[in-house]
Amino acid sequence: MREVFLPRTLDELWDLLHRRPEAAIYAGGTDVLVKLRAGLITASGLICLERIQELKGVRDQGDEVYIGAATTHRTLLADPVIQEHFPILIQALNVLGSPPIRNMGTIGGNLVTASPAGDTLPPLYVLDAEVEVRWGDGAKRLPLSQFILGPGKTSLGPGQLLTGVRLRKSADYNVHHFEKVGQRKALAIAIVSLAAVLQVSDSGRIEKARLAWGSVGPTVIRSVEVESALEGRIISRDTLTKAAALAQTAVSPIDDIRAGEAYRRTVAGNLLLRLINYAR
Amino acid sequence: MKINFILNGREIELTVPSDIRVVDLLREELDLTGTKESCGSGECGACTILVDGQSRLSCLMLAAQLQGREVTTIEGLAGNEGRHPVQEAFVQAGAVQCGFCTPGMVLAAVDLLGHRPDPSRAEIREGLSGNLCRCTGYQKIVDAVEMAVHREKG
Numbered sequence A: 001m002r003e004v005f006l007p008r009t010l011d012e013l014w015d016l017l018h019r020r021p022e023a024a025i026y027a028g029g030t031d032v033l034v035k036l037r038a039g040l041i042t043a044s045g046l047i048c049l050e051r052i053q054e055l056k057g058v059r060d061q062g063d064e065v066y067i068g069a070a071t072t073h074r075t076l077l078a079d080p081v082i083q084e085h086f087p088i089l090i091q092a093l094n095v096l097g098s099p100p101i102r103n104m105g106t107i108g109g110n111l112v113t114a115s116p117a118g119d120t121l122p123p124l125y126v127l128d129a130e131v132e133v134r135w136g137d138g139a140k141r142l143p144l145s146q147f148i149l150g151p152g153k154t155s156l157g158p159g160q161l162l163t164g165v166r167l168r169k170s171a172d173y174n175v176h177h178f179e180k181v182g183q184r185k186a187l188a189i190a191i192v193s194l195a196a197v198l199q200v201s202d203s204g205r206i207e208k209a210r211l212a213w214g215s216v217g218p219t220v221i222r223s224v225e226v227e228s229a230l231e232g233r234i235i236s237r238d239t240l241t242k243a244a245a246l247a248q249t250a251v252s253p254i255d256d257i258r259a260g261e262a263y264r265r266t267v268a269g270n271l272l273l274r275l276i277n278y279a280r
Numbered sequence B: 001m002k003i004n005f006i007l008n009g010r011e012i013e014l015t016v017p018s019d020i021r022v023v024d025l026l027r028e029e030l031d032l033t034g035t036k037e038s039c040g041s042g043e044c045g046a047c048t049i050l051v052d053g054q055s056r057l058s059c060l061m062l063a064a065q066l067q068g069r070e071v072t073t074i075e076g077l078a079g080n081e082g083r084h085p086v087q088e089a090f091v092q093a094g095a096v097q098c099g100f101c102t103p104g105m106v107l108a109a110v111d112l113l114g115h116r117p118d119p120s121r122a123e124i125r126e127g128l129s130g131n132l133c134r135c136t137g138y139q140k141i142v143d144a145v146e147m148a149v150h151r152e153k154g
């Protein structure tokens, strides 16, 4: 039998991590408990973060918004601050898993799982999210793109916890677009996803573009070439077709059970064409 | 470990292995076999229960997590006046064939109506999208939830 711990404060957690350094951590458990059942986790103890209030909820801090790592997807979806300032995150959360998965799963779990198909990652990349990492007597803040190192890999060291995500409010973007292609609508792991935030002028010119693709590389893919192919141009079929061709070479997908490499490449480009809906 | 929680309106105290899954606790230890298990990995919704009113998958929860919570399984949904309106609507609409998915579907619908009392048909489908049914083709299940909505409104 494995011992299960439910610490109520970070101090209790540091103490536990010190006493049981081999224990596995989980928040919603929607990744960990699946792996546990499959025999992929051998830790002799489990530490559940769900009762630690300090890790939960959304805090509006003026220019910034702080999201506790153990905040569930459902809580984020219902949060007025997230709805107002980060609609692209809402769009991605709306298609993450299914209602019960969103009731249980957390943003921190999604990030630490570091799946190339993790649905919150592309939006958080285009929003230049930072993460907060803490340990017994220290803390640091770093860009999400430096936190995630590869499939299933983060820069978290032993005894370190992801405590939160920081997002800067920005009035820069008036287009917030997320689309995920999967095998079906609900409970579908992304085959390809695209997050795009754009600043489009009244005349339809793209002043600023930030794009990120999921599921087409070892981690989220960004492309300065594609962004600069869009910036300064009017949203048109021609502009988007050219950018789509660049996008197809920018991504580095693989074949797997869900889709082939060539299909993913094509879709990664074609998802850009959808931005025509934002033409003036 | 010892855990205390409210199960279907009654406070209980149990001594259980802390890492036993909630679905096993309910079915094997407490003989509440209304909660079903199919995939065991979050994909099907057959094991749905309500924890503090929200739908949760009992195959992805460990017993220790129930401490201090309020749990409703399908066995606890009916009140003194008989079936819950959603249960009644499932019967009236003919939304049950083999019945394996039904407990999870009903509880998912109760959660949905709890936070969205007047959902559109599309919202009902979305709200039940974590629950698989291999018999009905879903139409009558969605009909049933619509029926429950209209009945609530009187």
Ligand SMILES: Cc1cc2nc3c(=O)[nH]c(=O)nc-3n(C[C@H](O)[C@H](O)[C@H](O)COP(=O)(O)OP(=O)(O)OC[C@H]3O[C@@H](n4cnc5c(N)ncnc54)[C@H](O)[C@@H]3O)c2cc1C
Residues within 6 Å of the ligand: A024, A025, A026, A027, A028, A029, A030, A031, A032, A033, A034, A049, A069, A070, A095, A096, A097, A098, A101, A104, A105, A106, A107, A108, A109, A110, A111, A112, A113, A117, A118, A119, A120, A156, A160, A161, A162, A163, A187, A188, A189, A190, B041, B042, B043
């Ligand atoms: C049926 C099903 C469908 C799914 N569909 C999707 C989908 O469509 N899109 C998608 O992106 N994901 C999907 N997932 C994966 C999963 O639900 C999400 O990644 C979810 O956000 C994980 O959160 P969690 O809290 O449940 O993670 P957990 O399982 O609790 O933890 C995941 C990992 O993160 C670590 N961890 C958690 N919190 C912290 C923290 N604060 N600090 C340090 N480490 C931490 C754990 O140790 C573990 O390694 C699905 C899962 C299932 C079972």
Ligand code: FES
Residues within 6 Å of the ligand: B036, B037, B038, B039, B040, B041, B042, B043, B044, B045, B046, B047, B048, B057, B058, B059, B060
């Ligand atoms: S048995 Fe729990 S979701 Fe399928």
Ligand code: FES
Residues within 6 Å of the ligand: B095, B096, B097, B098, B099, B100, B101, B102, B132, B133, B134, B135, B136
């Ligand atoms: S009625 Fe048989 S699975 Fe739904």
